[in-house]
Amino acid sequence: MNIGIFSDTYFPQLNGVATSIRTLAAALEKRGHHVYIFTPSDPRCHEGYDILNVYRLPSVPVRFVRDYRAGYVFSPFLAKKIIDLNLDIIHTQTEFCLGALGRFISTTQGIPLVHTYHTMYEDYVHYIGGGHIISKEMARDFSGIYCNKATAVIAPTRKTEQLLKSYGVTKPISVIPTGINTSNFRKDKFKPEEILELRASLGLKADTPVIISIGRIAKEKSIDVVISALPKLIEKLPDLKMVIVGEGNEIENLGKFADSIGVGDHVLFTGGKPWDEIGKYYQLGNVFCSASVSETQGLTFAEAMAAGVPVVAKKDECIENIIDDNVTGMLFESNDELPELLYRVLTDQTLSSRLSQASVEAMKALSVESFADNVENLYQRVLNSGEHPRKIAAPALPLVMGVKAVKGISKLPRKLVHHSHQKAAELLSSNKEK
Template sequence: MPTSFASASPTPAEPPRRGGGPERRPRVLIGTDTYPPDVNGAAYFTAHLAHGLAGRGARVHVVCPSPEGAPRTVERGGVVEHRLRSMSSLVHGSVRLAVPLGVRGHLDRLLERLRPDAVHIQNHFLVGRMLASAARARGVPVVATNHFMPENLFDYVRVPGPLRPYAARIAWWDLGAVLSRTEHVTTPTPAAAGLLREQGFTKLVEPVSCGIDLARFSPLDGGAAARRRLRDRLGVPDRTTVLFVGRLDEEKRTEELVRAVARMPGVQLVLAGDGAFRRRLEELAVSEGVADRVLFLGFVPHTDLPDVYRCADVFAIAGVAELQSIATLEAMASGLPVVAADAMALPHLVEEGANGYLYRPGRAEELAARIGDVVEDEGERLRMGAHSRVMASRHRLEDSLARFERIYLEAADGVVAPAPAAFTAPAPRLGGTARG
């Protein structure tokens, strides 16, 4: 049960830092504009990071918007959450924004009391930007992880198609300006690091995987009979199942999954998650004649999620703006083959013919064919699933946590990432051509 403290109560000053040595654990203040109960990859990563670090003995504080609006401080699982006064984002029902008034002063007081080894910002919006500025003013090193792509924002703020290249240029420039003033920058995959370089960011960017809990997400034990029991418990019909887990929002392009299943008699699609695009997907399933083979599970409780993966035969993902995809890693750890769009970071999670296949985005018929290649032979499907598990083992959560601990301590000790130059992209102009 979380321990609640009055929002006006001061956070006790932290004890003096211990010296170096093998038992030294970092003290870190994580700043983020999105954190559970928000439902998105950045929020989940931040929560896994915070609780994983706390489980290893680190002192972890998180500053983020309040999900209810009123400010408060609570402790959950060894992580102290400093929830800022918030307001509706207006563009997304489950995301709230910190009210700017008074935030800087609050962050100054937090830094004074907590005396962290480093702050770790998870985005460059209001909380991350203001925390980075406050930390720099006090000589506290700043670590930043980028989860941002403009494409993941445009559908929410309704940027018209013709203006998106220009809006993307502005967004990348703004991101680079914030990240260039940090000591260390990470992002989940080499592809995501390469994307920053393409946008003119010349500072070293280290790929550090989001990581996956291999004990929690593990393959089904018990064969077809066990799968039937799981499906029955979850209300999933016992037939060949394609699974997607994630937000049902426009940028996830889940309509391609519905259209692919419409080309595959006897195959069903299970969608675990919710979002603004759900109604349109339901209508599409009806118009494609597969309403009886597209199952919407809605939001899945944390405790049931591993079993949702275990009741499937193959995992499919159609998004083209994924910087890693935690859901795909969870599916792989659960022993599922993967069919994914050949876009952004997803190719890092697919070895063609070994654990699944890639398909060209927008080609529902090609997606259907690749899914068919996986499920037509049970032995081949199981072999691919086993290889997915091997690949997922390269992304152990413990390894990612250990690397972040070292980054914090190195930053605190003045060991910073090489920085050959600051962000070099020119300030954006609303003219000419632009790359998104």
């Protein structure tokens, strides 16, 4: 199959959508399919950065979401380049600029469209005008309309499926959790001296107790809840540190908040890190903690568990299929419970070891192979159904904005070179280990 994946977010942005896309694309390439990823350009990318067949469109920064970019070039030239790929399936992963481009190609060419719903936008309306411009109801309506334009919809969890049904989505919804390439996170991938060296670079001693947080740093991630637990913890563990890895527009606010409650010296922000280093950063932690209830799939929880790091998380439907309370992790309902729960995991070695071993075993079932099987089967069902969008005449596309944009488009390869399946296989080869 020729598969086009369209997404407004992808590496080097560090989030679950980017992880899900690369995991899926590599697995499908390994199976002999041709996967083309369309996403906005990013000034942090260098030549050779992309290990898969990625086409980066000219973009501009998104002012209200730090480190995010919006693709802004729609042109007949670009549309023709994509049409020439002879795509069998279009798979959109976001709903905005690149999602709109995917829909445009789908409707004008009669190509089936599968859409994965990753983000509960009603939890994100505060980014635009403080929530006064776009309401939660508008976000729900938008999500429902977009999903109902697809041929089929993927929800990463049952929670997301139920949410979409409440939005009025009537198209078929398949619940397909994102697979985890556990080799990227396994403890035995890293030498102890590597972790000690990384700790030292951050001013951490070998025995410094560390709470690790990894992912996008945003208001809806509720990182402030974890920081709020630190004063009571530090009374008992004065050397405790919280290491926050990632990028986002809440870094400054969280830093000020930590200072305001007297724990600023105990909170370290590392900034975003390259994907191939993330596994090492998980190993810094004695416990991974998140209070977010805005997730649709909870990939960072799964990554921490694959790394053998005990997880403490706020109880939520999105992680019910991942974390079994007091078996593969510890769950809390009230924020007041968090300091004592973290203290138990940080000081009770028997509990910590038990959680670590159980979580590693649990993550073996969430394989990349199962993820790819389920998505590949869905694609095939969609193609076999014969349900294609009714082909419509292309409306006039917006003009390319400026000479710089024209030059950006001209950089798209005129001859398509399929990325070597061998590299995709290398990316996933570790799934056969153990």
